[in-house]
Amino acid sequence: MxxxxxxxxxxxxxxxxxxxxxxxxxxxxxxxxxxxxxxxxxxxxxxxxxxxxxxxxxxxxxxxxxxxxxxxxxxxxxxxxxxxxxxxxxxxxxxxxxxxxxxxxxxxxxxxxxxxxxxxxxxxxxxxxxxxxxxxxxxxxxxxxxxxxxxxxxxxxxxxxxxxxxxxxxxxxxxxxxxxxxxxxxxxxxxxxxxxxxxxxxxxxxxxxxxxxxxxxxxxxxxxxxxxDYLLEAYLRRVPYDASWTQMVTALDFKNPKLPYTTEKPFHFQTMLNPYDLDKGAYLTTMYKRPYRSDYTPPKPNGAGIGPGDDAPAFIGKISDMLPGAIPIVANKVLALSLTLYEKQFGRLGEIFNNTTIWGKVSSAAIGLPVQQVQTVATVLIDINKTAGPFAGLFAFRFVKSSKATMAFTHFDPVSCVLELDGVQSQATQQFYTAVWNRLEQLNIPFTFHWGKMNELNPVRMNRMYGNNLTRFLxxxxxxxxxxxxxxxxxxxxxxxxxxxx
CATH class of the missing domain: 3.30.465.10 (Uridine Diphospho-n-acetylenolpyruvylglucosamine Reductase; domain 3)
Structure with missing residues (x-):
């Protein structure tokens, strides 16, 4: 070697x-x-x-x-x-x-x-x-x-x-x-x-x-x-942020008429909330598995350089640390340019999710939680954003099948929701994170920290999150x-x- x-x-x-x-x-x-x-x-x-x-x-x-x-x-x-x-x-x-x-x-x-x-x-x-x-x-x-x-x-x-x-x-x-x-x-x-x-x-x-x-x-x-090999058929839409959204994300009910297919379970399912324009609805990304074929047009980035598989860190860094009063305005402008809606884009897994680029300095924290708690957590985030914000970022929820790995943070059965809080690097962002973790604990909402993202783990939280699994791991x-x-x-x-x- x-x-x-x-x-x-x-x-x-x-x-x-x-x-x-x-x-x-x-x-x-x-x-x-x-x-x-x-x-x-x-x-x-x-x-x-x-x-x-x-x-x-x-x-x-x-x-x-x-x-x-x-x-x-x-x-x-x-x-x-x-x-x-x-x-x-x-x-x-x-x-x-x-x-x-x-x-x-x-x-x-x-x-x-x-x-x-x-x-x-x-x-x-x-x-x-x-x-x-x-x-x-x-x-x-x-x-x-x-x-x-x-x-x-x-x-x-x-x-x-x-x-x-x-x-x-x-x-x-x-x-x-x-x-x-x-x-x-x-x-x-x-x-x-x-x-x-x-x-x-x-x-x-x-x-x-x-x-x-x-x-x-x-x-x-x-x-x-x-x-x-297979293709993914990808969509980014906006859907009303209302009871129908709650039913979809907490019960994984895919009969919502705003979905591209109401009788098919997506391969990939995520939703994002911009706390500064909720009246326009939630962003919803769905992808459906299709047999591979060669006669398709691979996905291309939008005008802001963002592709259909990119997550928030790909563009959140474009929002700089600024005076609190300016955050909603700038966030709306950046997100409007970055999150352009699309329909029926096709690509292989490696073409859809191909980003290896970081745009600017970002903070990124993520937690796993039960899907049944998604609406409660979304309400908590919106509330804290009024008292400990404004948060220079957005709230993203990804849904992934539970893992059998002993220390997987996605261990909530049968599907874990991963809440991602991606924002600019600043003391205000860190204070927002702390306020969220503390509120969730006060409400006895179970959650786990993503091992590869910013967290506030300590032995007490580790034992609460993993309990006997930590003993088994050691x-x-x-x-x-x-x-x-x-x-x-x-x-x-x-x-x-x-x-x-x-």
């Missing part, structure tokens, strides 16, 4: 809301001589040596993917490992599939940790395949995306991690494992031998490792189940990692949040 060490420097994330000095910054890259498997295994050995050195020097490691997270989950005072050049992709042959596997081996893909979501989309499309779901912004790597529970609005499938069926995890200086579920074996037992890894089939450990925010060792490879980690390695993969955020227990 190739390592370029930059020495001490000041690191910032992509969104520029976190800046921190680090002891060293390593660019990691694969060697170029040998077969892909030989090169991959050589990188495993290189990473093990890095872990060994970190233990000896009593320093910490954090693994960077796309550098996309707005939370301090990737930050460290120790060594940052940039993995974006670790991007080998493998197809799986039928001979490597377990006899017990009921799926199609042709649709399995093993991606090295630094493979970008956009790279996966291209790789799969060339083979007539597609990811089953992804986030709105695809600047993430595959390992980073699952580590924080990156989601879209796939109400019938789930978040990115829910497509994972196997993990190659380097758990120490002299140990690495191939991890699957005992209840769902995918590859033959001898596949682990090809990696030099120990085979572990354990549902409890698997679900704990899926969303593990960099604390479960070095996730080197991710085995994904994909599906035949126990599962202890089964495969020793205390010295757990310490290496910790950071200040995990200590502050109460998940640093060894």
């Amino acid at each position: 190739k390592i370029l060490k930059h020495g001490p420097l000041t690191w910032s994330n992509q969104h520029l809301n976190i800046t921190q000095p680090v002891a060293d910054y390593y660019d990691l890259a694969n060697e170029t001589v040998g077969s892909p498997l030989q090169i991959y295994n050589d990188t495993t050995k290189g990473i093990q040596q890095i872990i060994k050195d970190a233990i000896a020097k009593n320093t910490t490691l954090r693994v960077l993917g796309g550098n996309w997270s707005l939370s301090p989950i990737a930050a460290t005072k120790g060594i940052l490992l940039n993995t974006k050049l670790l991007n080998i992709r493998f197809t799986i042959t039928a001979a490597s599939a377990s006899p017990a596997y009921k799926g199609d081996p042709r649709k399995l893909c093993l991606a090295q940790c630094g493979t970008g979501i956009w790279e996966l989309n291209d790789f799969l499309h060339q083979r007539g395949l597609s990811l089953s779901a992804c986030g709105a912004s695809n600047g993430q790597t595959i390992a980073g995306a699952i580590a924080t529970g990156t989601h879209g609005a796939a109400i019938g499938f789930g978040a990115t991690q829910d497509a994972v069926v196997g993990l190659h995890i380097i758990t120490g200086p002299d140990k690495h494992i191939w991890l699957e579920r005992a209840s769902y074996p995918v590859l033959i037992d001898s596949f682990a031998d090809k990696l030099g890894a120990t085979l572990v089939r354990d549902d409890e450990v698997f679900y704990a490792a899926l969303v593990s925010f960099g604390s479960f060792g070095f996730v080197h490879g991710v085995l994904l189940e994909t599906e035949d 126990a599962a980690r202890a089964k495969i990692m020793d205390p010295a390695t757990i310490k290496v993969f910790s950071n200040d955020a995990m200590k502050q949040w109460g998940i640093d227990t060894i």
Whole structure:
């Protein structure tokens, strides 16, 4: 493995809301001589040596993917490992599939940790395949995306991690494992031998490792189940913000006559509220799955450069921090230009959700909550905006199938709503967030924080949000990692949040 060490420097994330000095910054890259498997295994050995050195020097490691997270989950005072050049992709042959596997081996893909979501989309499309779901912004790597529970609005499938069926995890200086579920074996037992890894089939450990925010060792490879390529038929409309909206979002009732199809469940479902023009209704994005065909016109950005799959951070940064009285006027102008309505746009998943660009400095917080609480929460937001606002942004609600991952923040059954509060970076925005979290707690509305976005987690909130799941997570980690390695993969955020227990 190739390592370029930059020495001490000041690191910032992509969104520029976190800046921190680090002891060293390593660019990691694969060697170029040998077969892909030989090169991959050589990188495993290189990473093990890095872990060994970190233990000896009593320093910490954090693994960077796309550098996309707005939370301090990737930050460290120790060594940052940039993995974006670790991007080998493998197809799986039928001979490597377990006899017990009921799926199609042709649709399995093993991606090295630094493979970008956009790279996966291209790789799969060339083979007539597609990811089953992804986030709105695809600047993430595959390992980073699952580590924080990156989601879209796939109400019938789930978040990115829910497509994972196997993990190659380097758990120490002299140990690495191939991890699957005992209840769902995918590859033959001898596949682990090809990696030099120990085979572990354990549902409890698997679900704990899926969303593990960099604390479960070095996730080197991710085995994904994909599906035949498909198109999405996308719409952005405005619908009345009234009782019919409430019925639609709290009961997932798609018989609303304002929907493009009243007898079909959308693949993708989200709604947005601009608190400064509610009289014009809510924004509603729906997308429907269609068989792939080549004779379509791919989606194009609108006049403001915003595409049909872009989320609010793609344009909220255009609203600058300003005097409170000007926020409603400017917000309405920016949103009117950015959120132009469209009908029947077609594109592959990777074409609809293809944004890897950030426009300006943004703050972004998100929480998971039960769909039954959406109207109550919307009312709370509008009320707080009058007393602790005005909020320089909008309120977005995405709906995603509940995840089985132990620490998934989208764990509310059967569908979780993800409230996204995207606004400008300012003290006023942070104060608005705090007021919202406090009010929801006062009302006993259950919610969880998105691991990769701005949050105010602490041990009390962690226990309230995850309870026994946190205990299970820590126990599962202890089964495969020793205390010295757990310490290496910790950071200040995990200590502050109460998940640093060894």
